[in-house]
Amino acid sequence: MNIDADKVITSLAVKLANSEVQAVKYETLAEQLQEKVSELQSRNAELEARVAELESTVATDNEGGELV
Structure with a gap:
C-alpha cells in the first residue's frame, strides 16, 4: 500500500x-436516564x-363526619 492509503x-x-x-x-447515559x-x-x-x-382527610369534617 502506499502512504496515502x-x-x-x-x-x-x-x-x-x-x-x-x-x-x-450514549448507551451509558441512556441507562442512567432510564434509572x-x-x-x-x-x-x-x-x-x-x-x-x-x-385529600381524604381534608374532605371529612372532624366534628360531624360531613364532607366539607
Missing part, C-alpha cells in the same frame, strides 16, 4: 474507534398516594 485507513480506524466510544457513552425515570415514577406514585390520603 495507509493514512486513509488509519484515519477511518480512528473515526470508527471514536464512534464506538461515543456509542458506549432516574424509574426512580421519579416511583416517587411520583408515592406522592400521589400521599395526596389521595391527605
Whole structure:
C-alpha cells in the first residue's frame, strides 16, 4: 500500500474507534436516564398516594363526619 492509503485507513480506524466510544457513552447515559425515570415514577406514585390520603382527610369534617 502506499502512504496515502495507509493514512486513509488509519484515519477511518480512528473515526470508527471514536464512534464506538461515543456509542458506549450514549448507551451509558441512556441507562442512567432510564434509572432516574424509574426512580421519579416511583416517587411520583408515592406522592400521589400521599395526596389521595391527605385529600381524604381534608374532605371529612372532624366534628360531624360531613364532607366539607
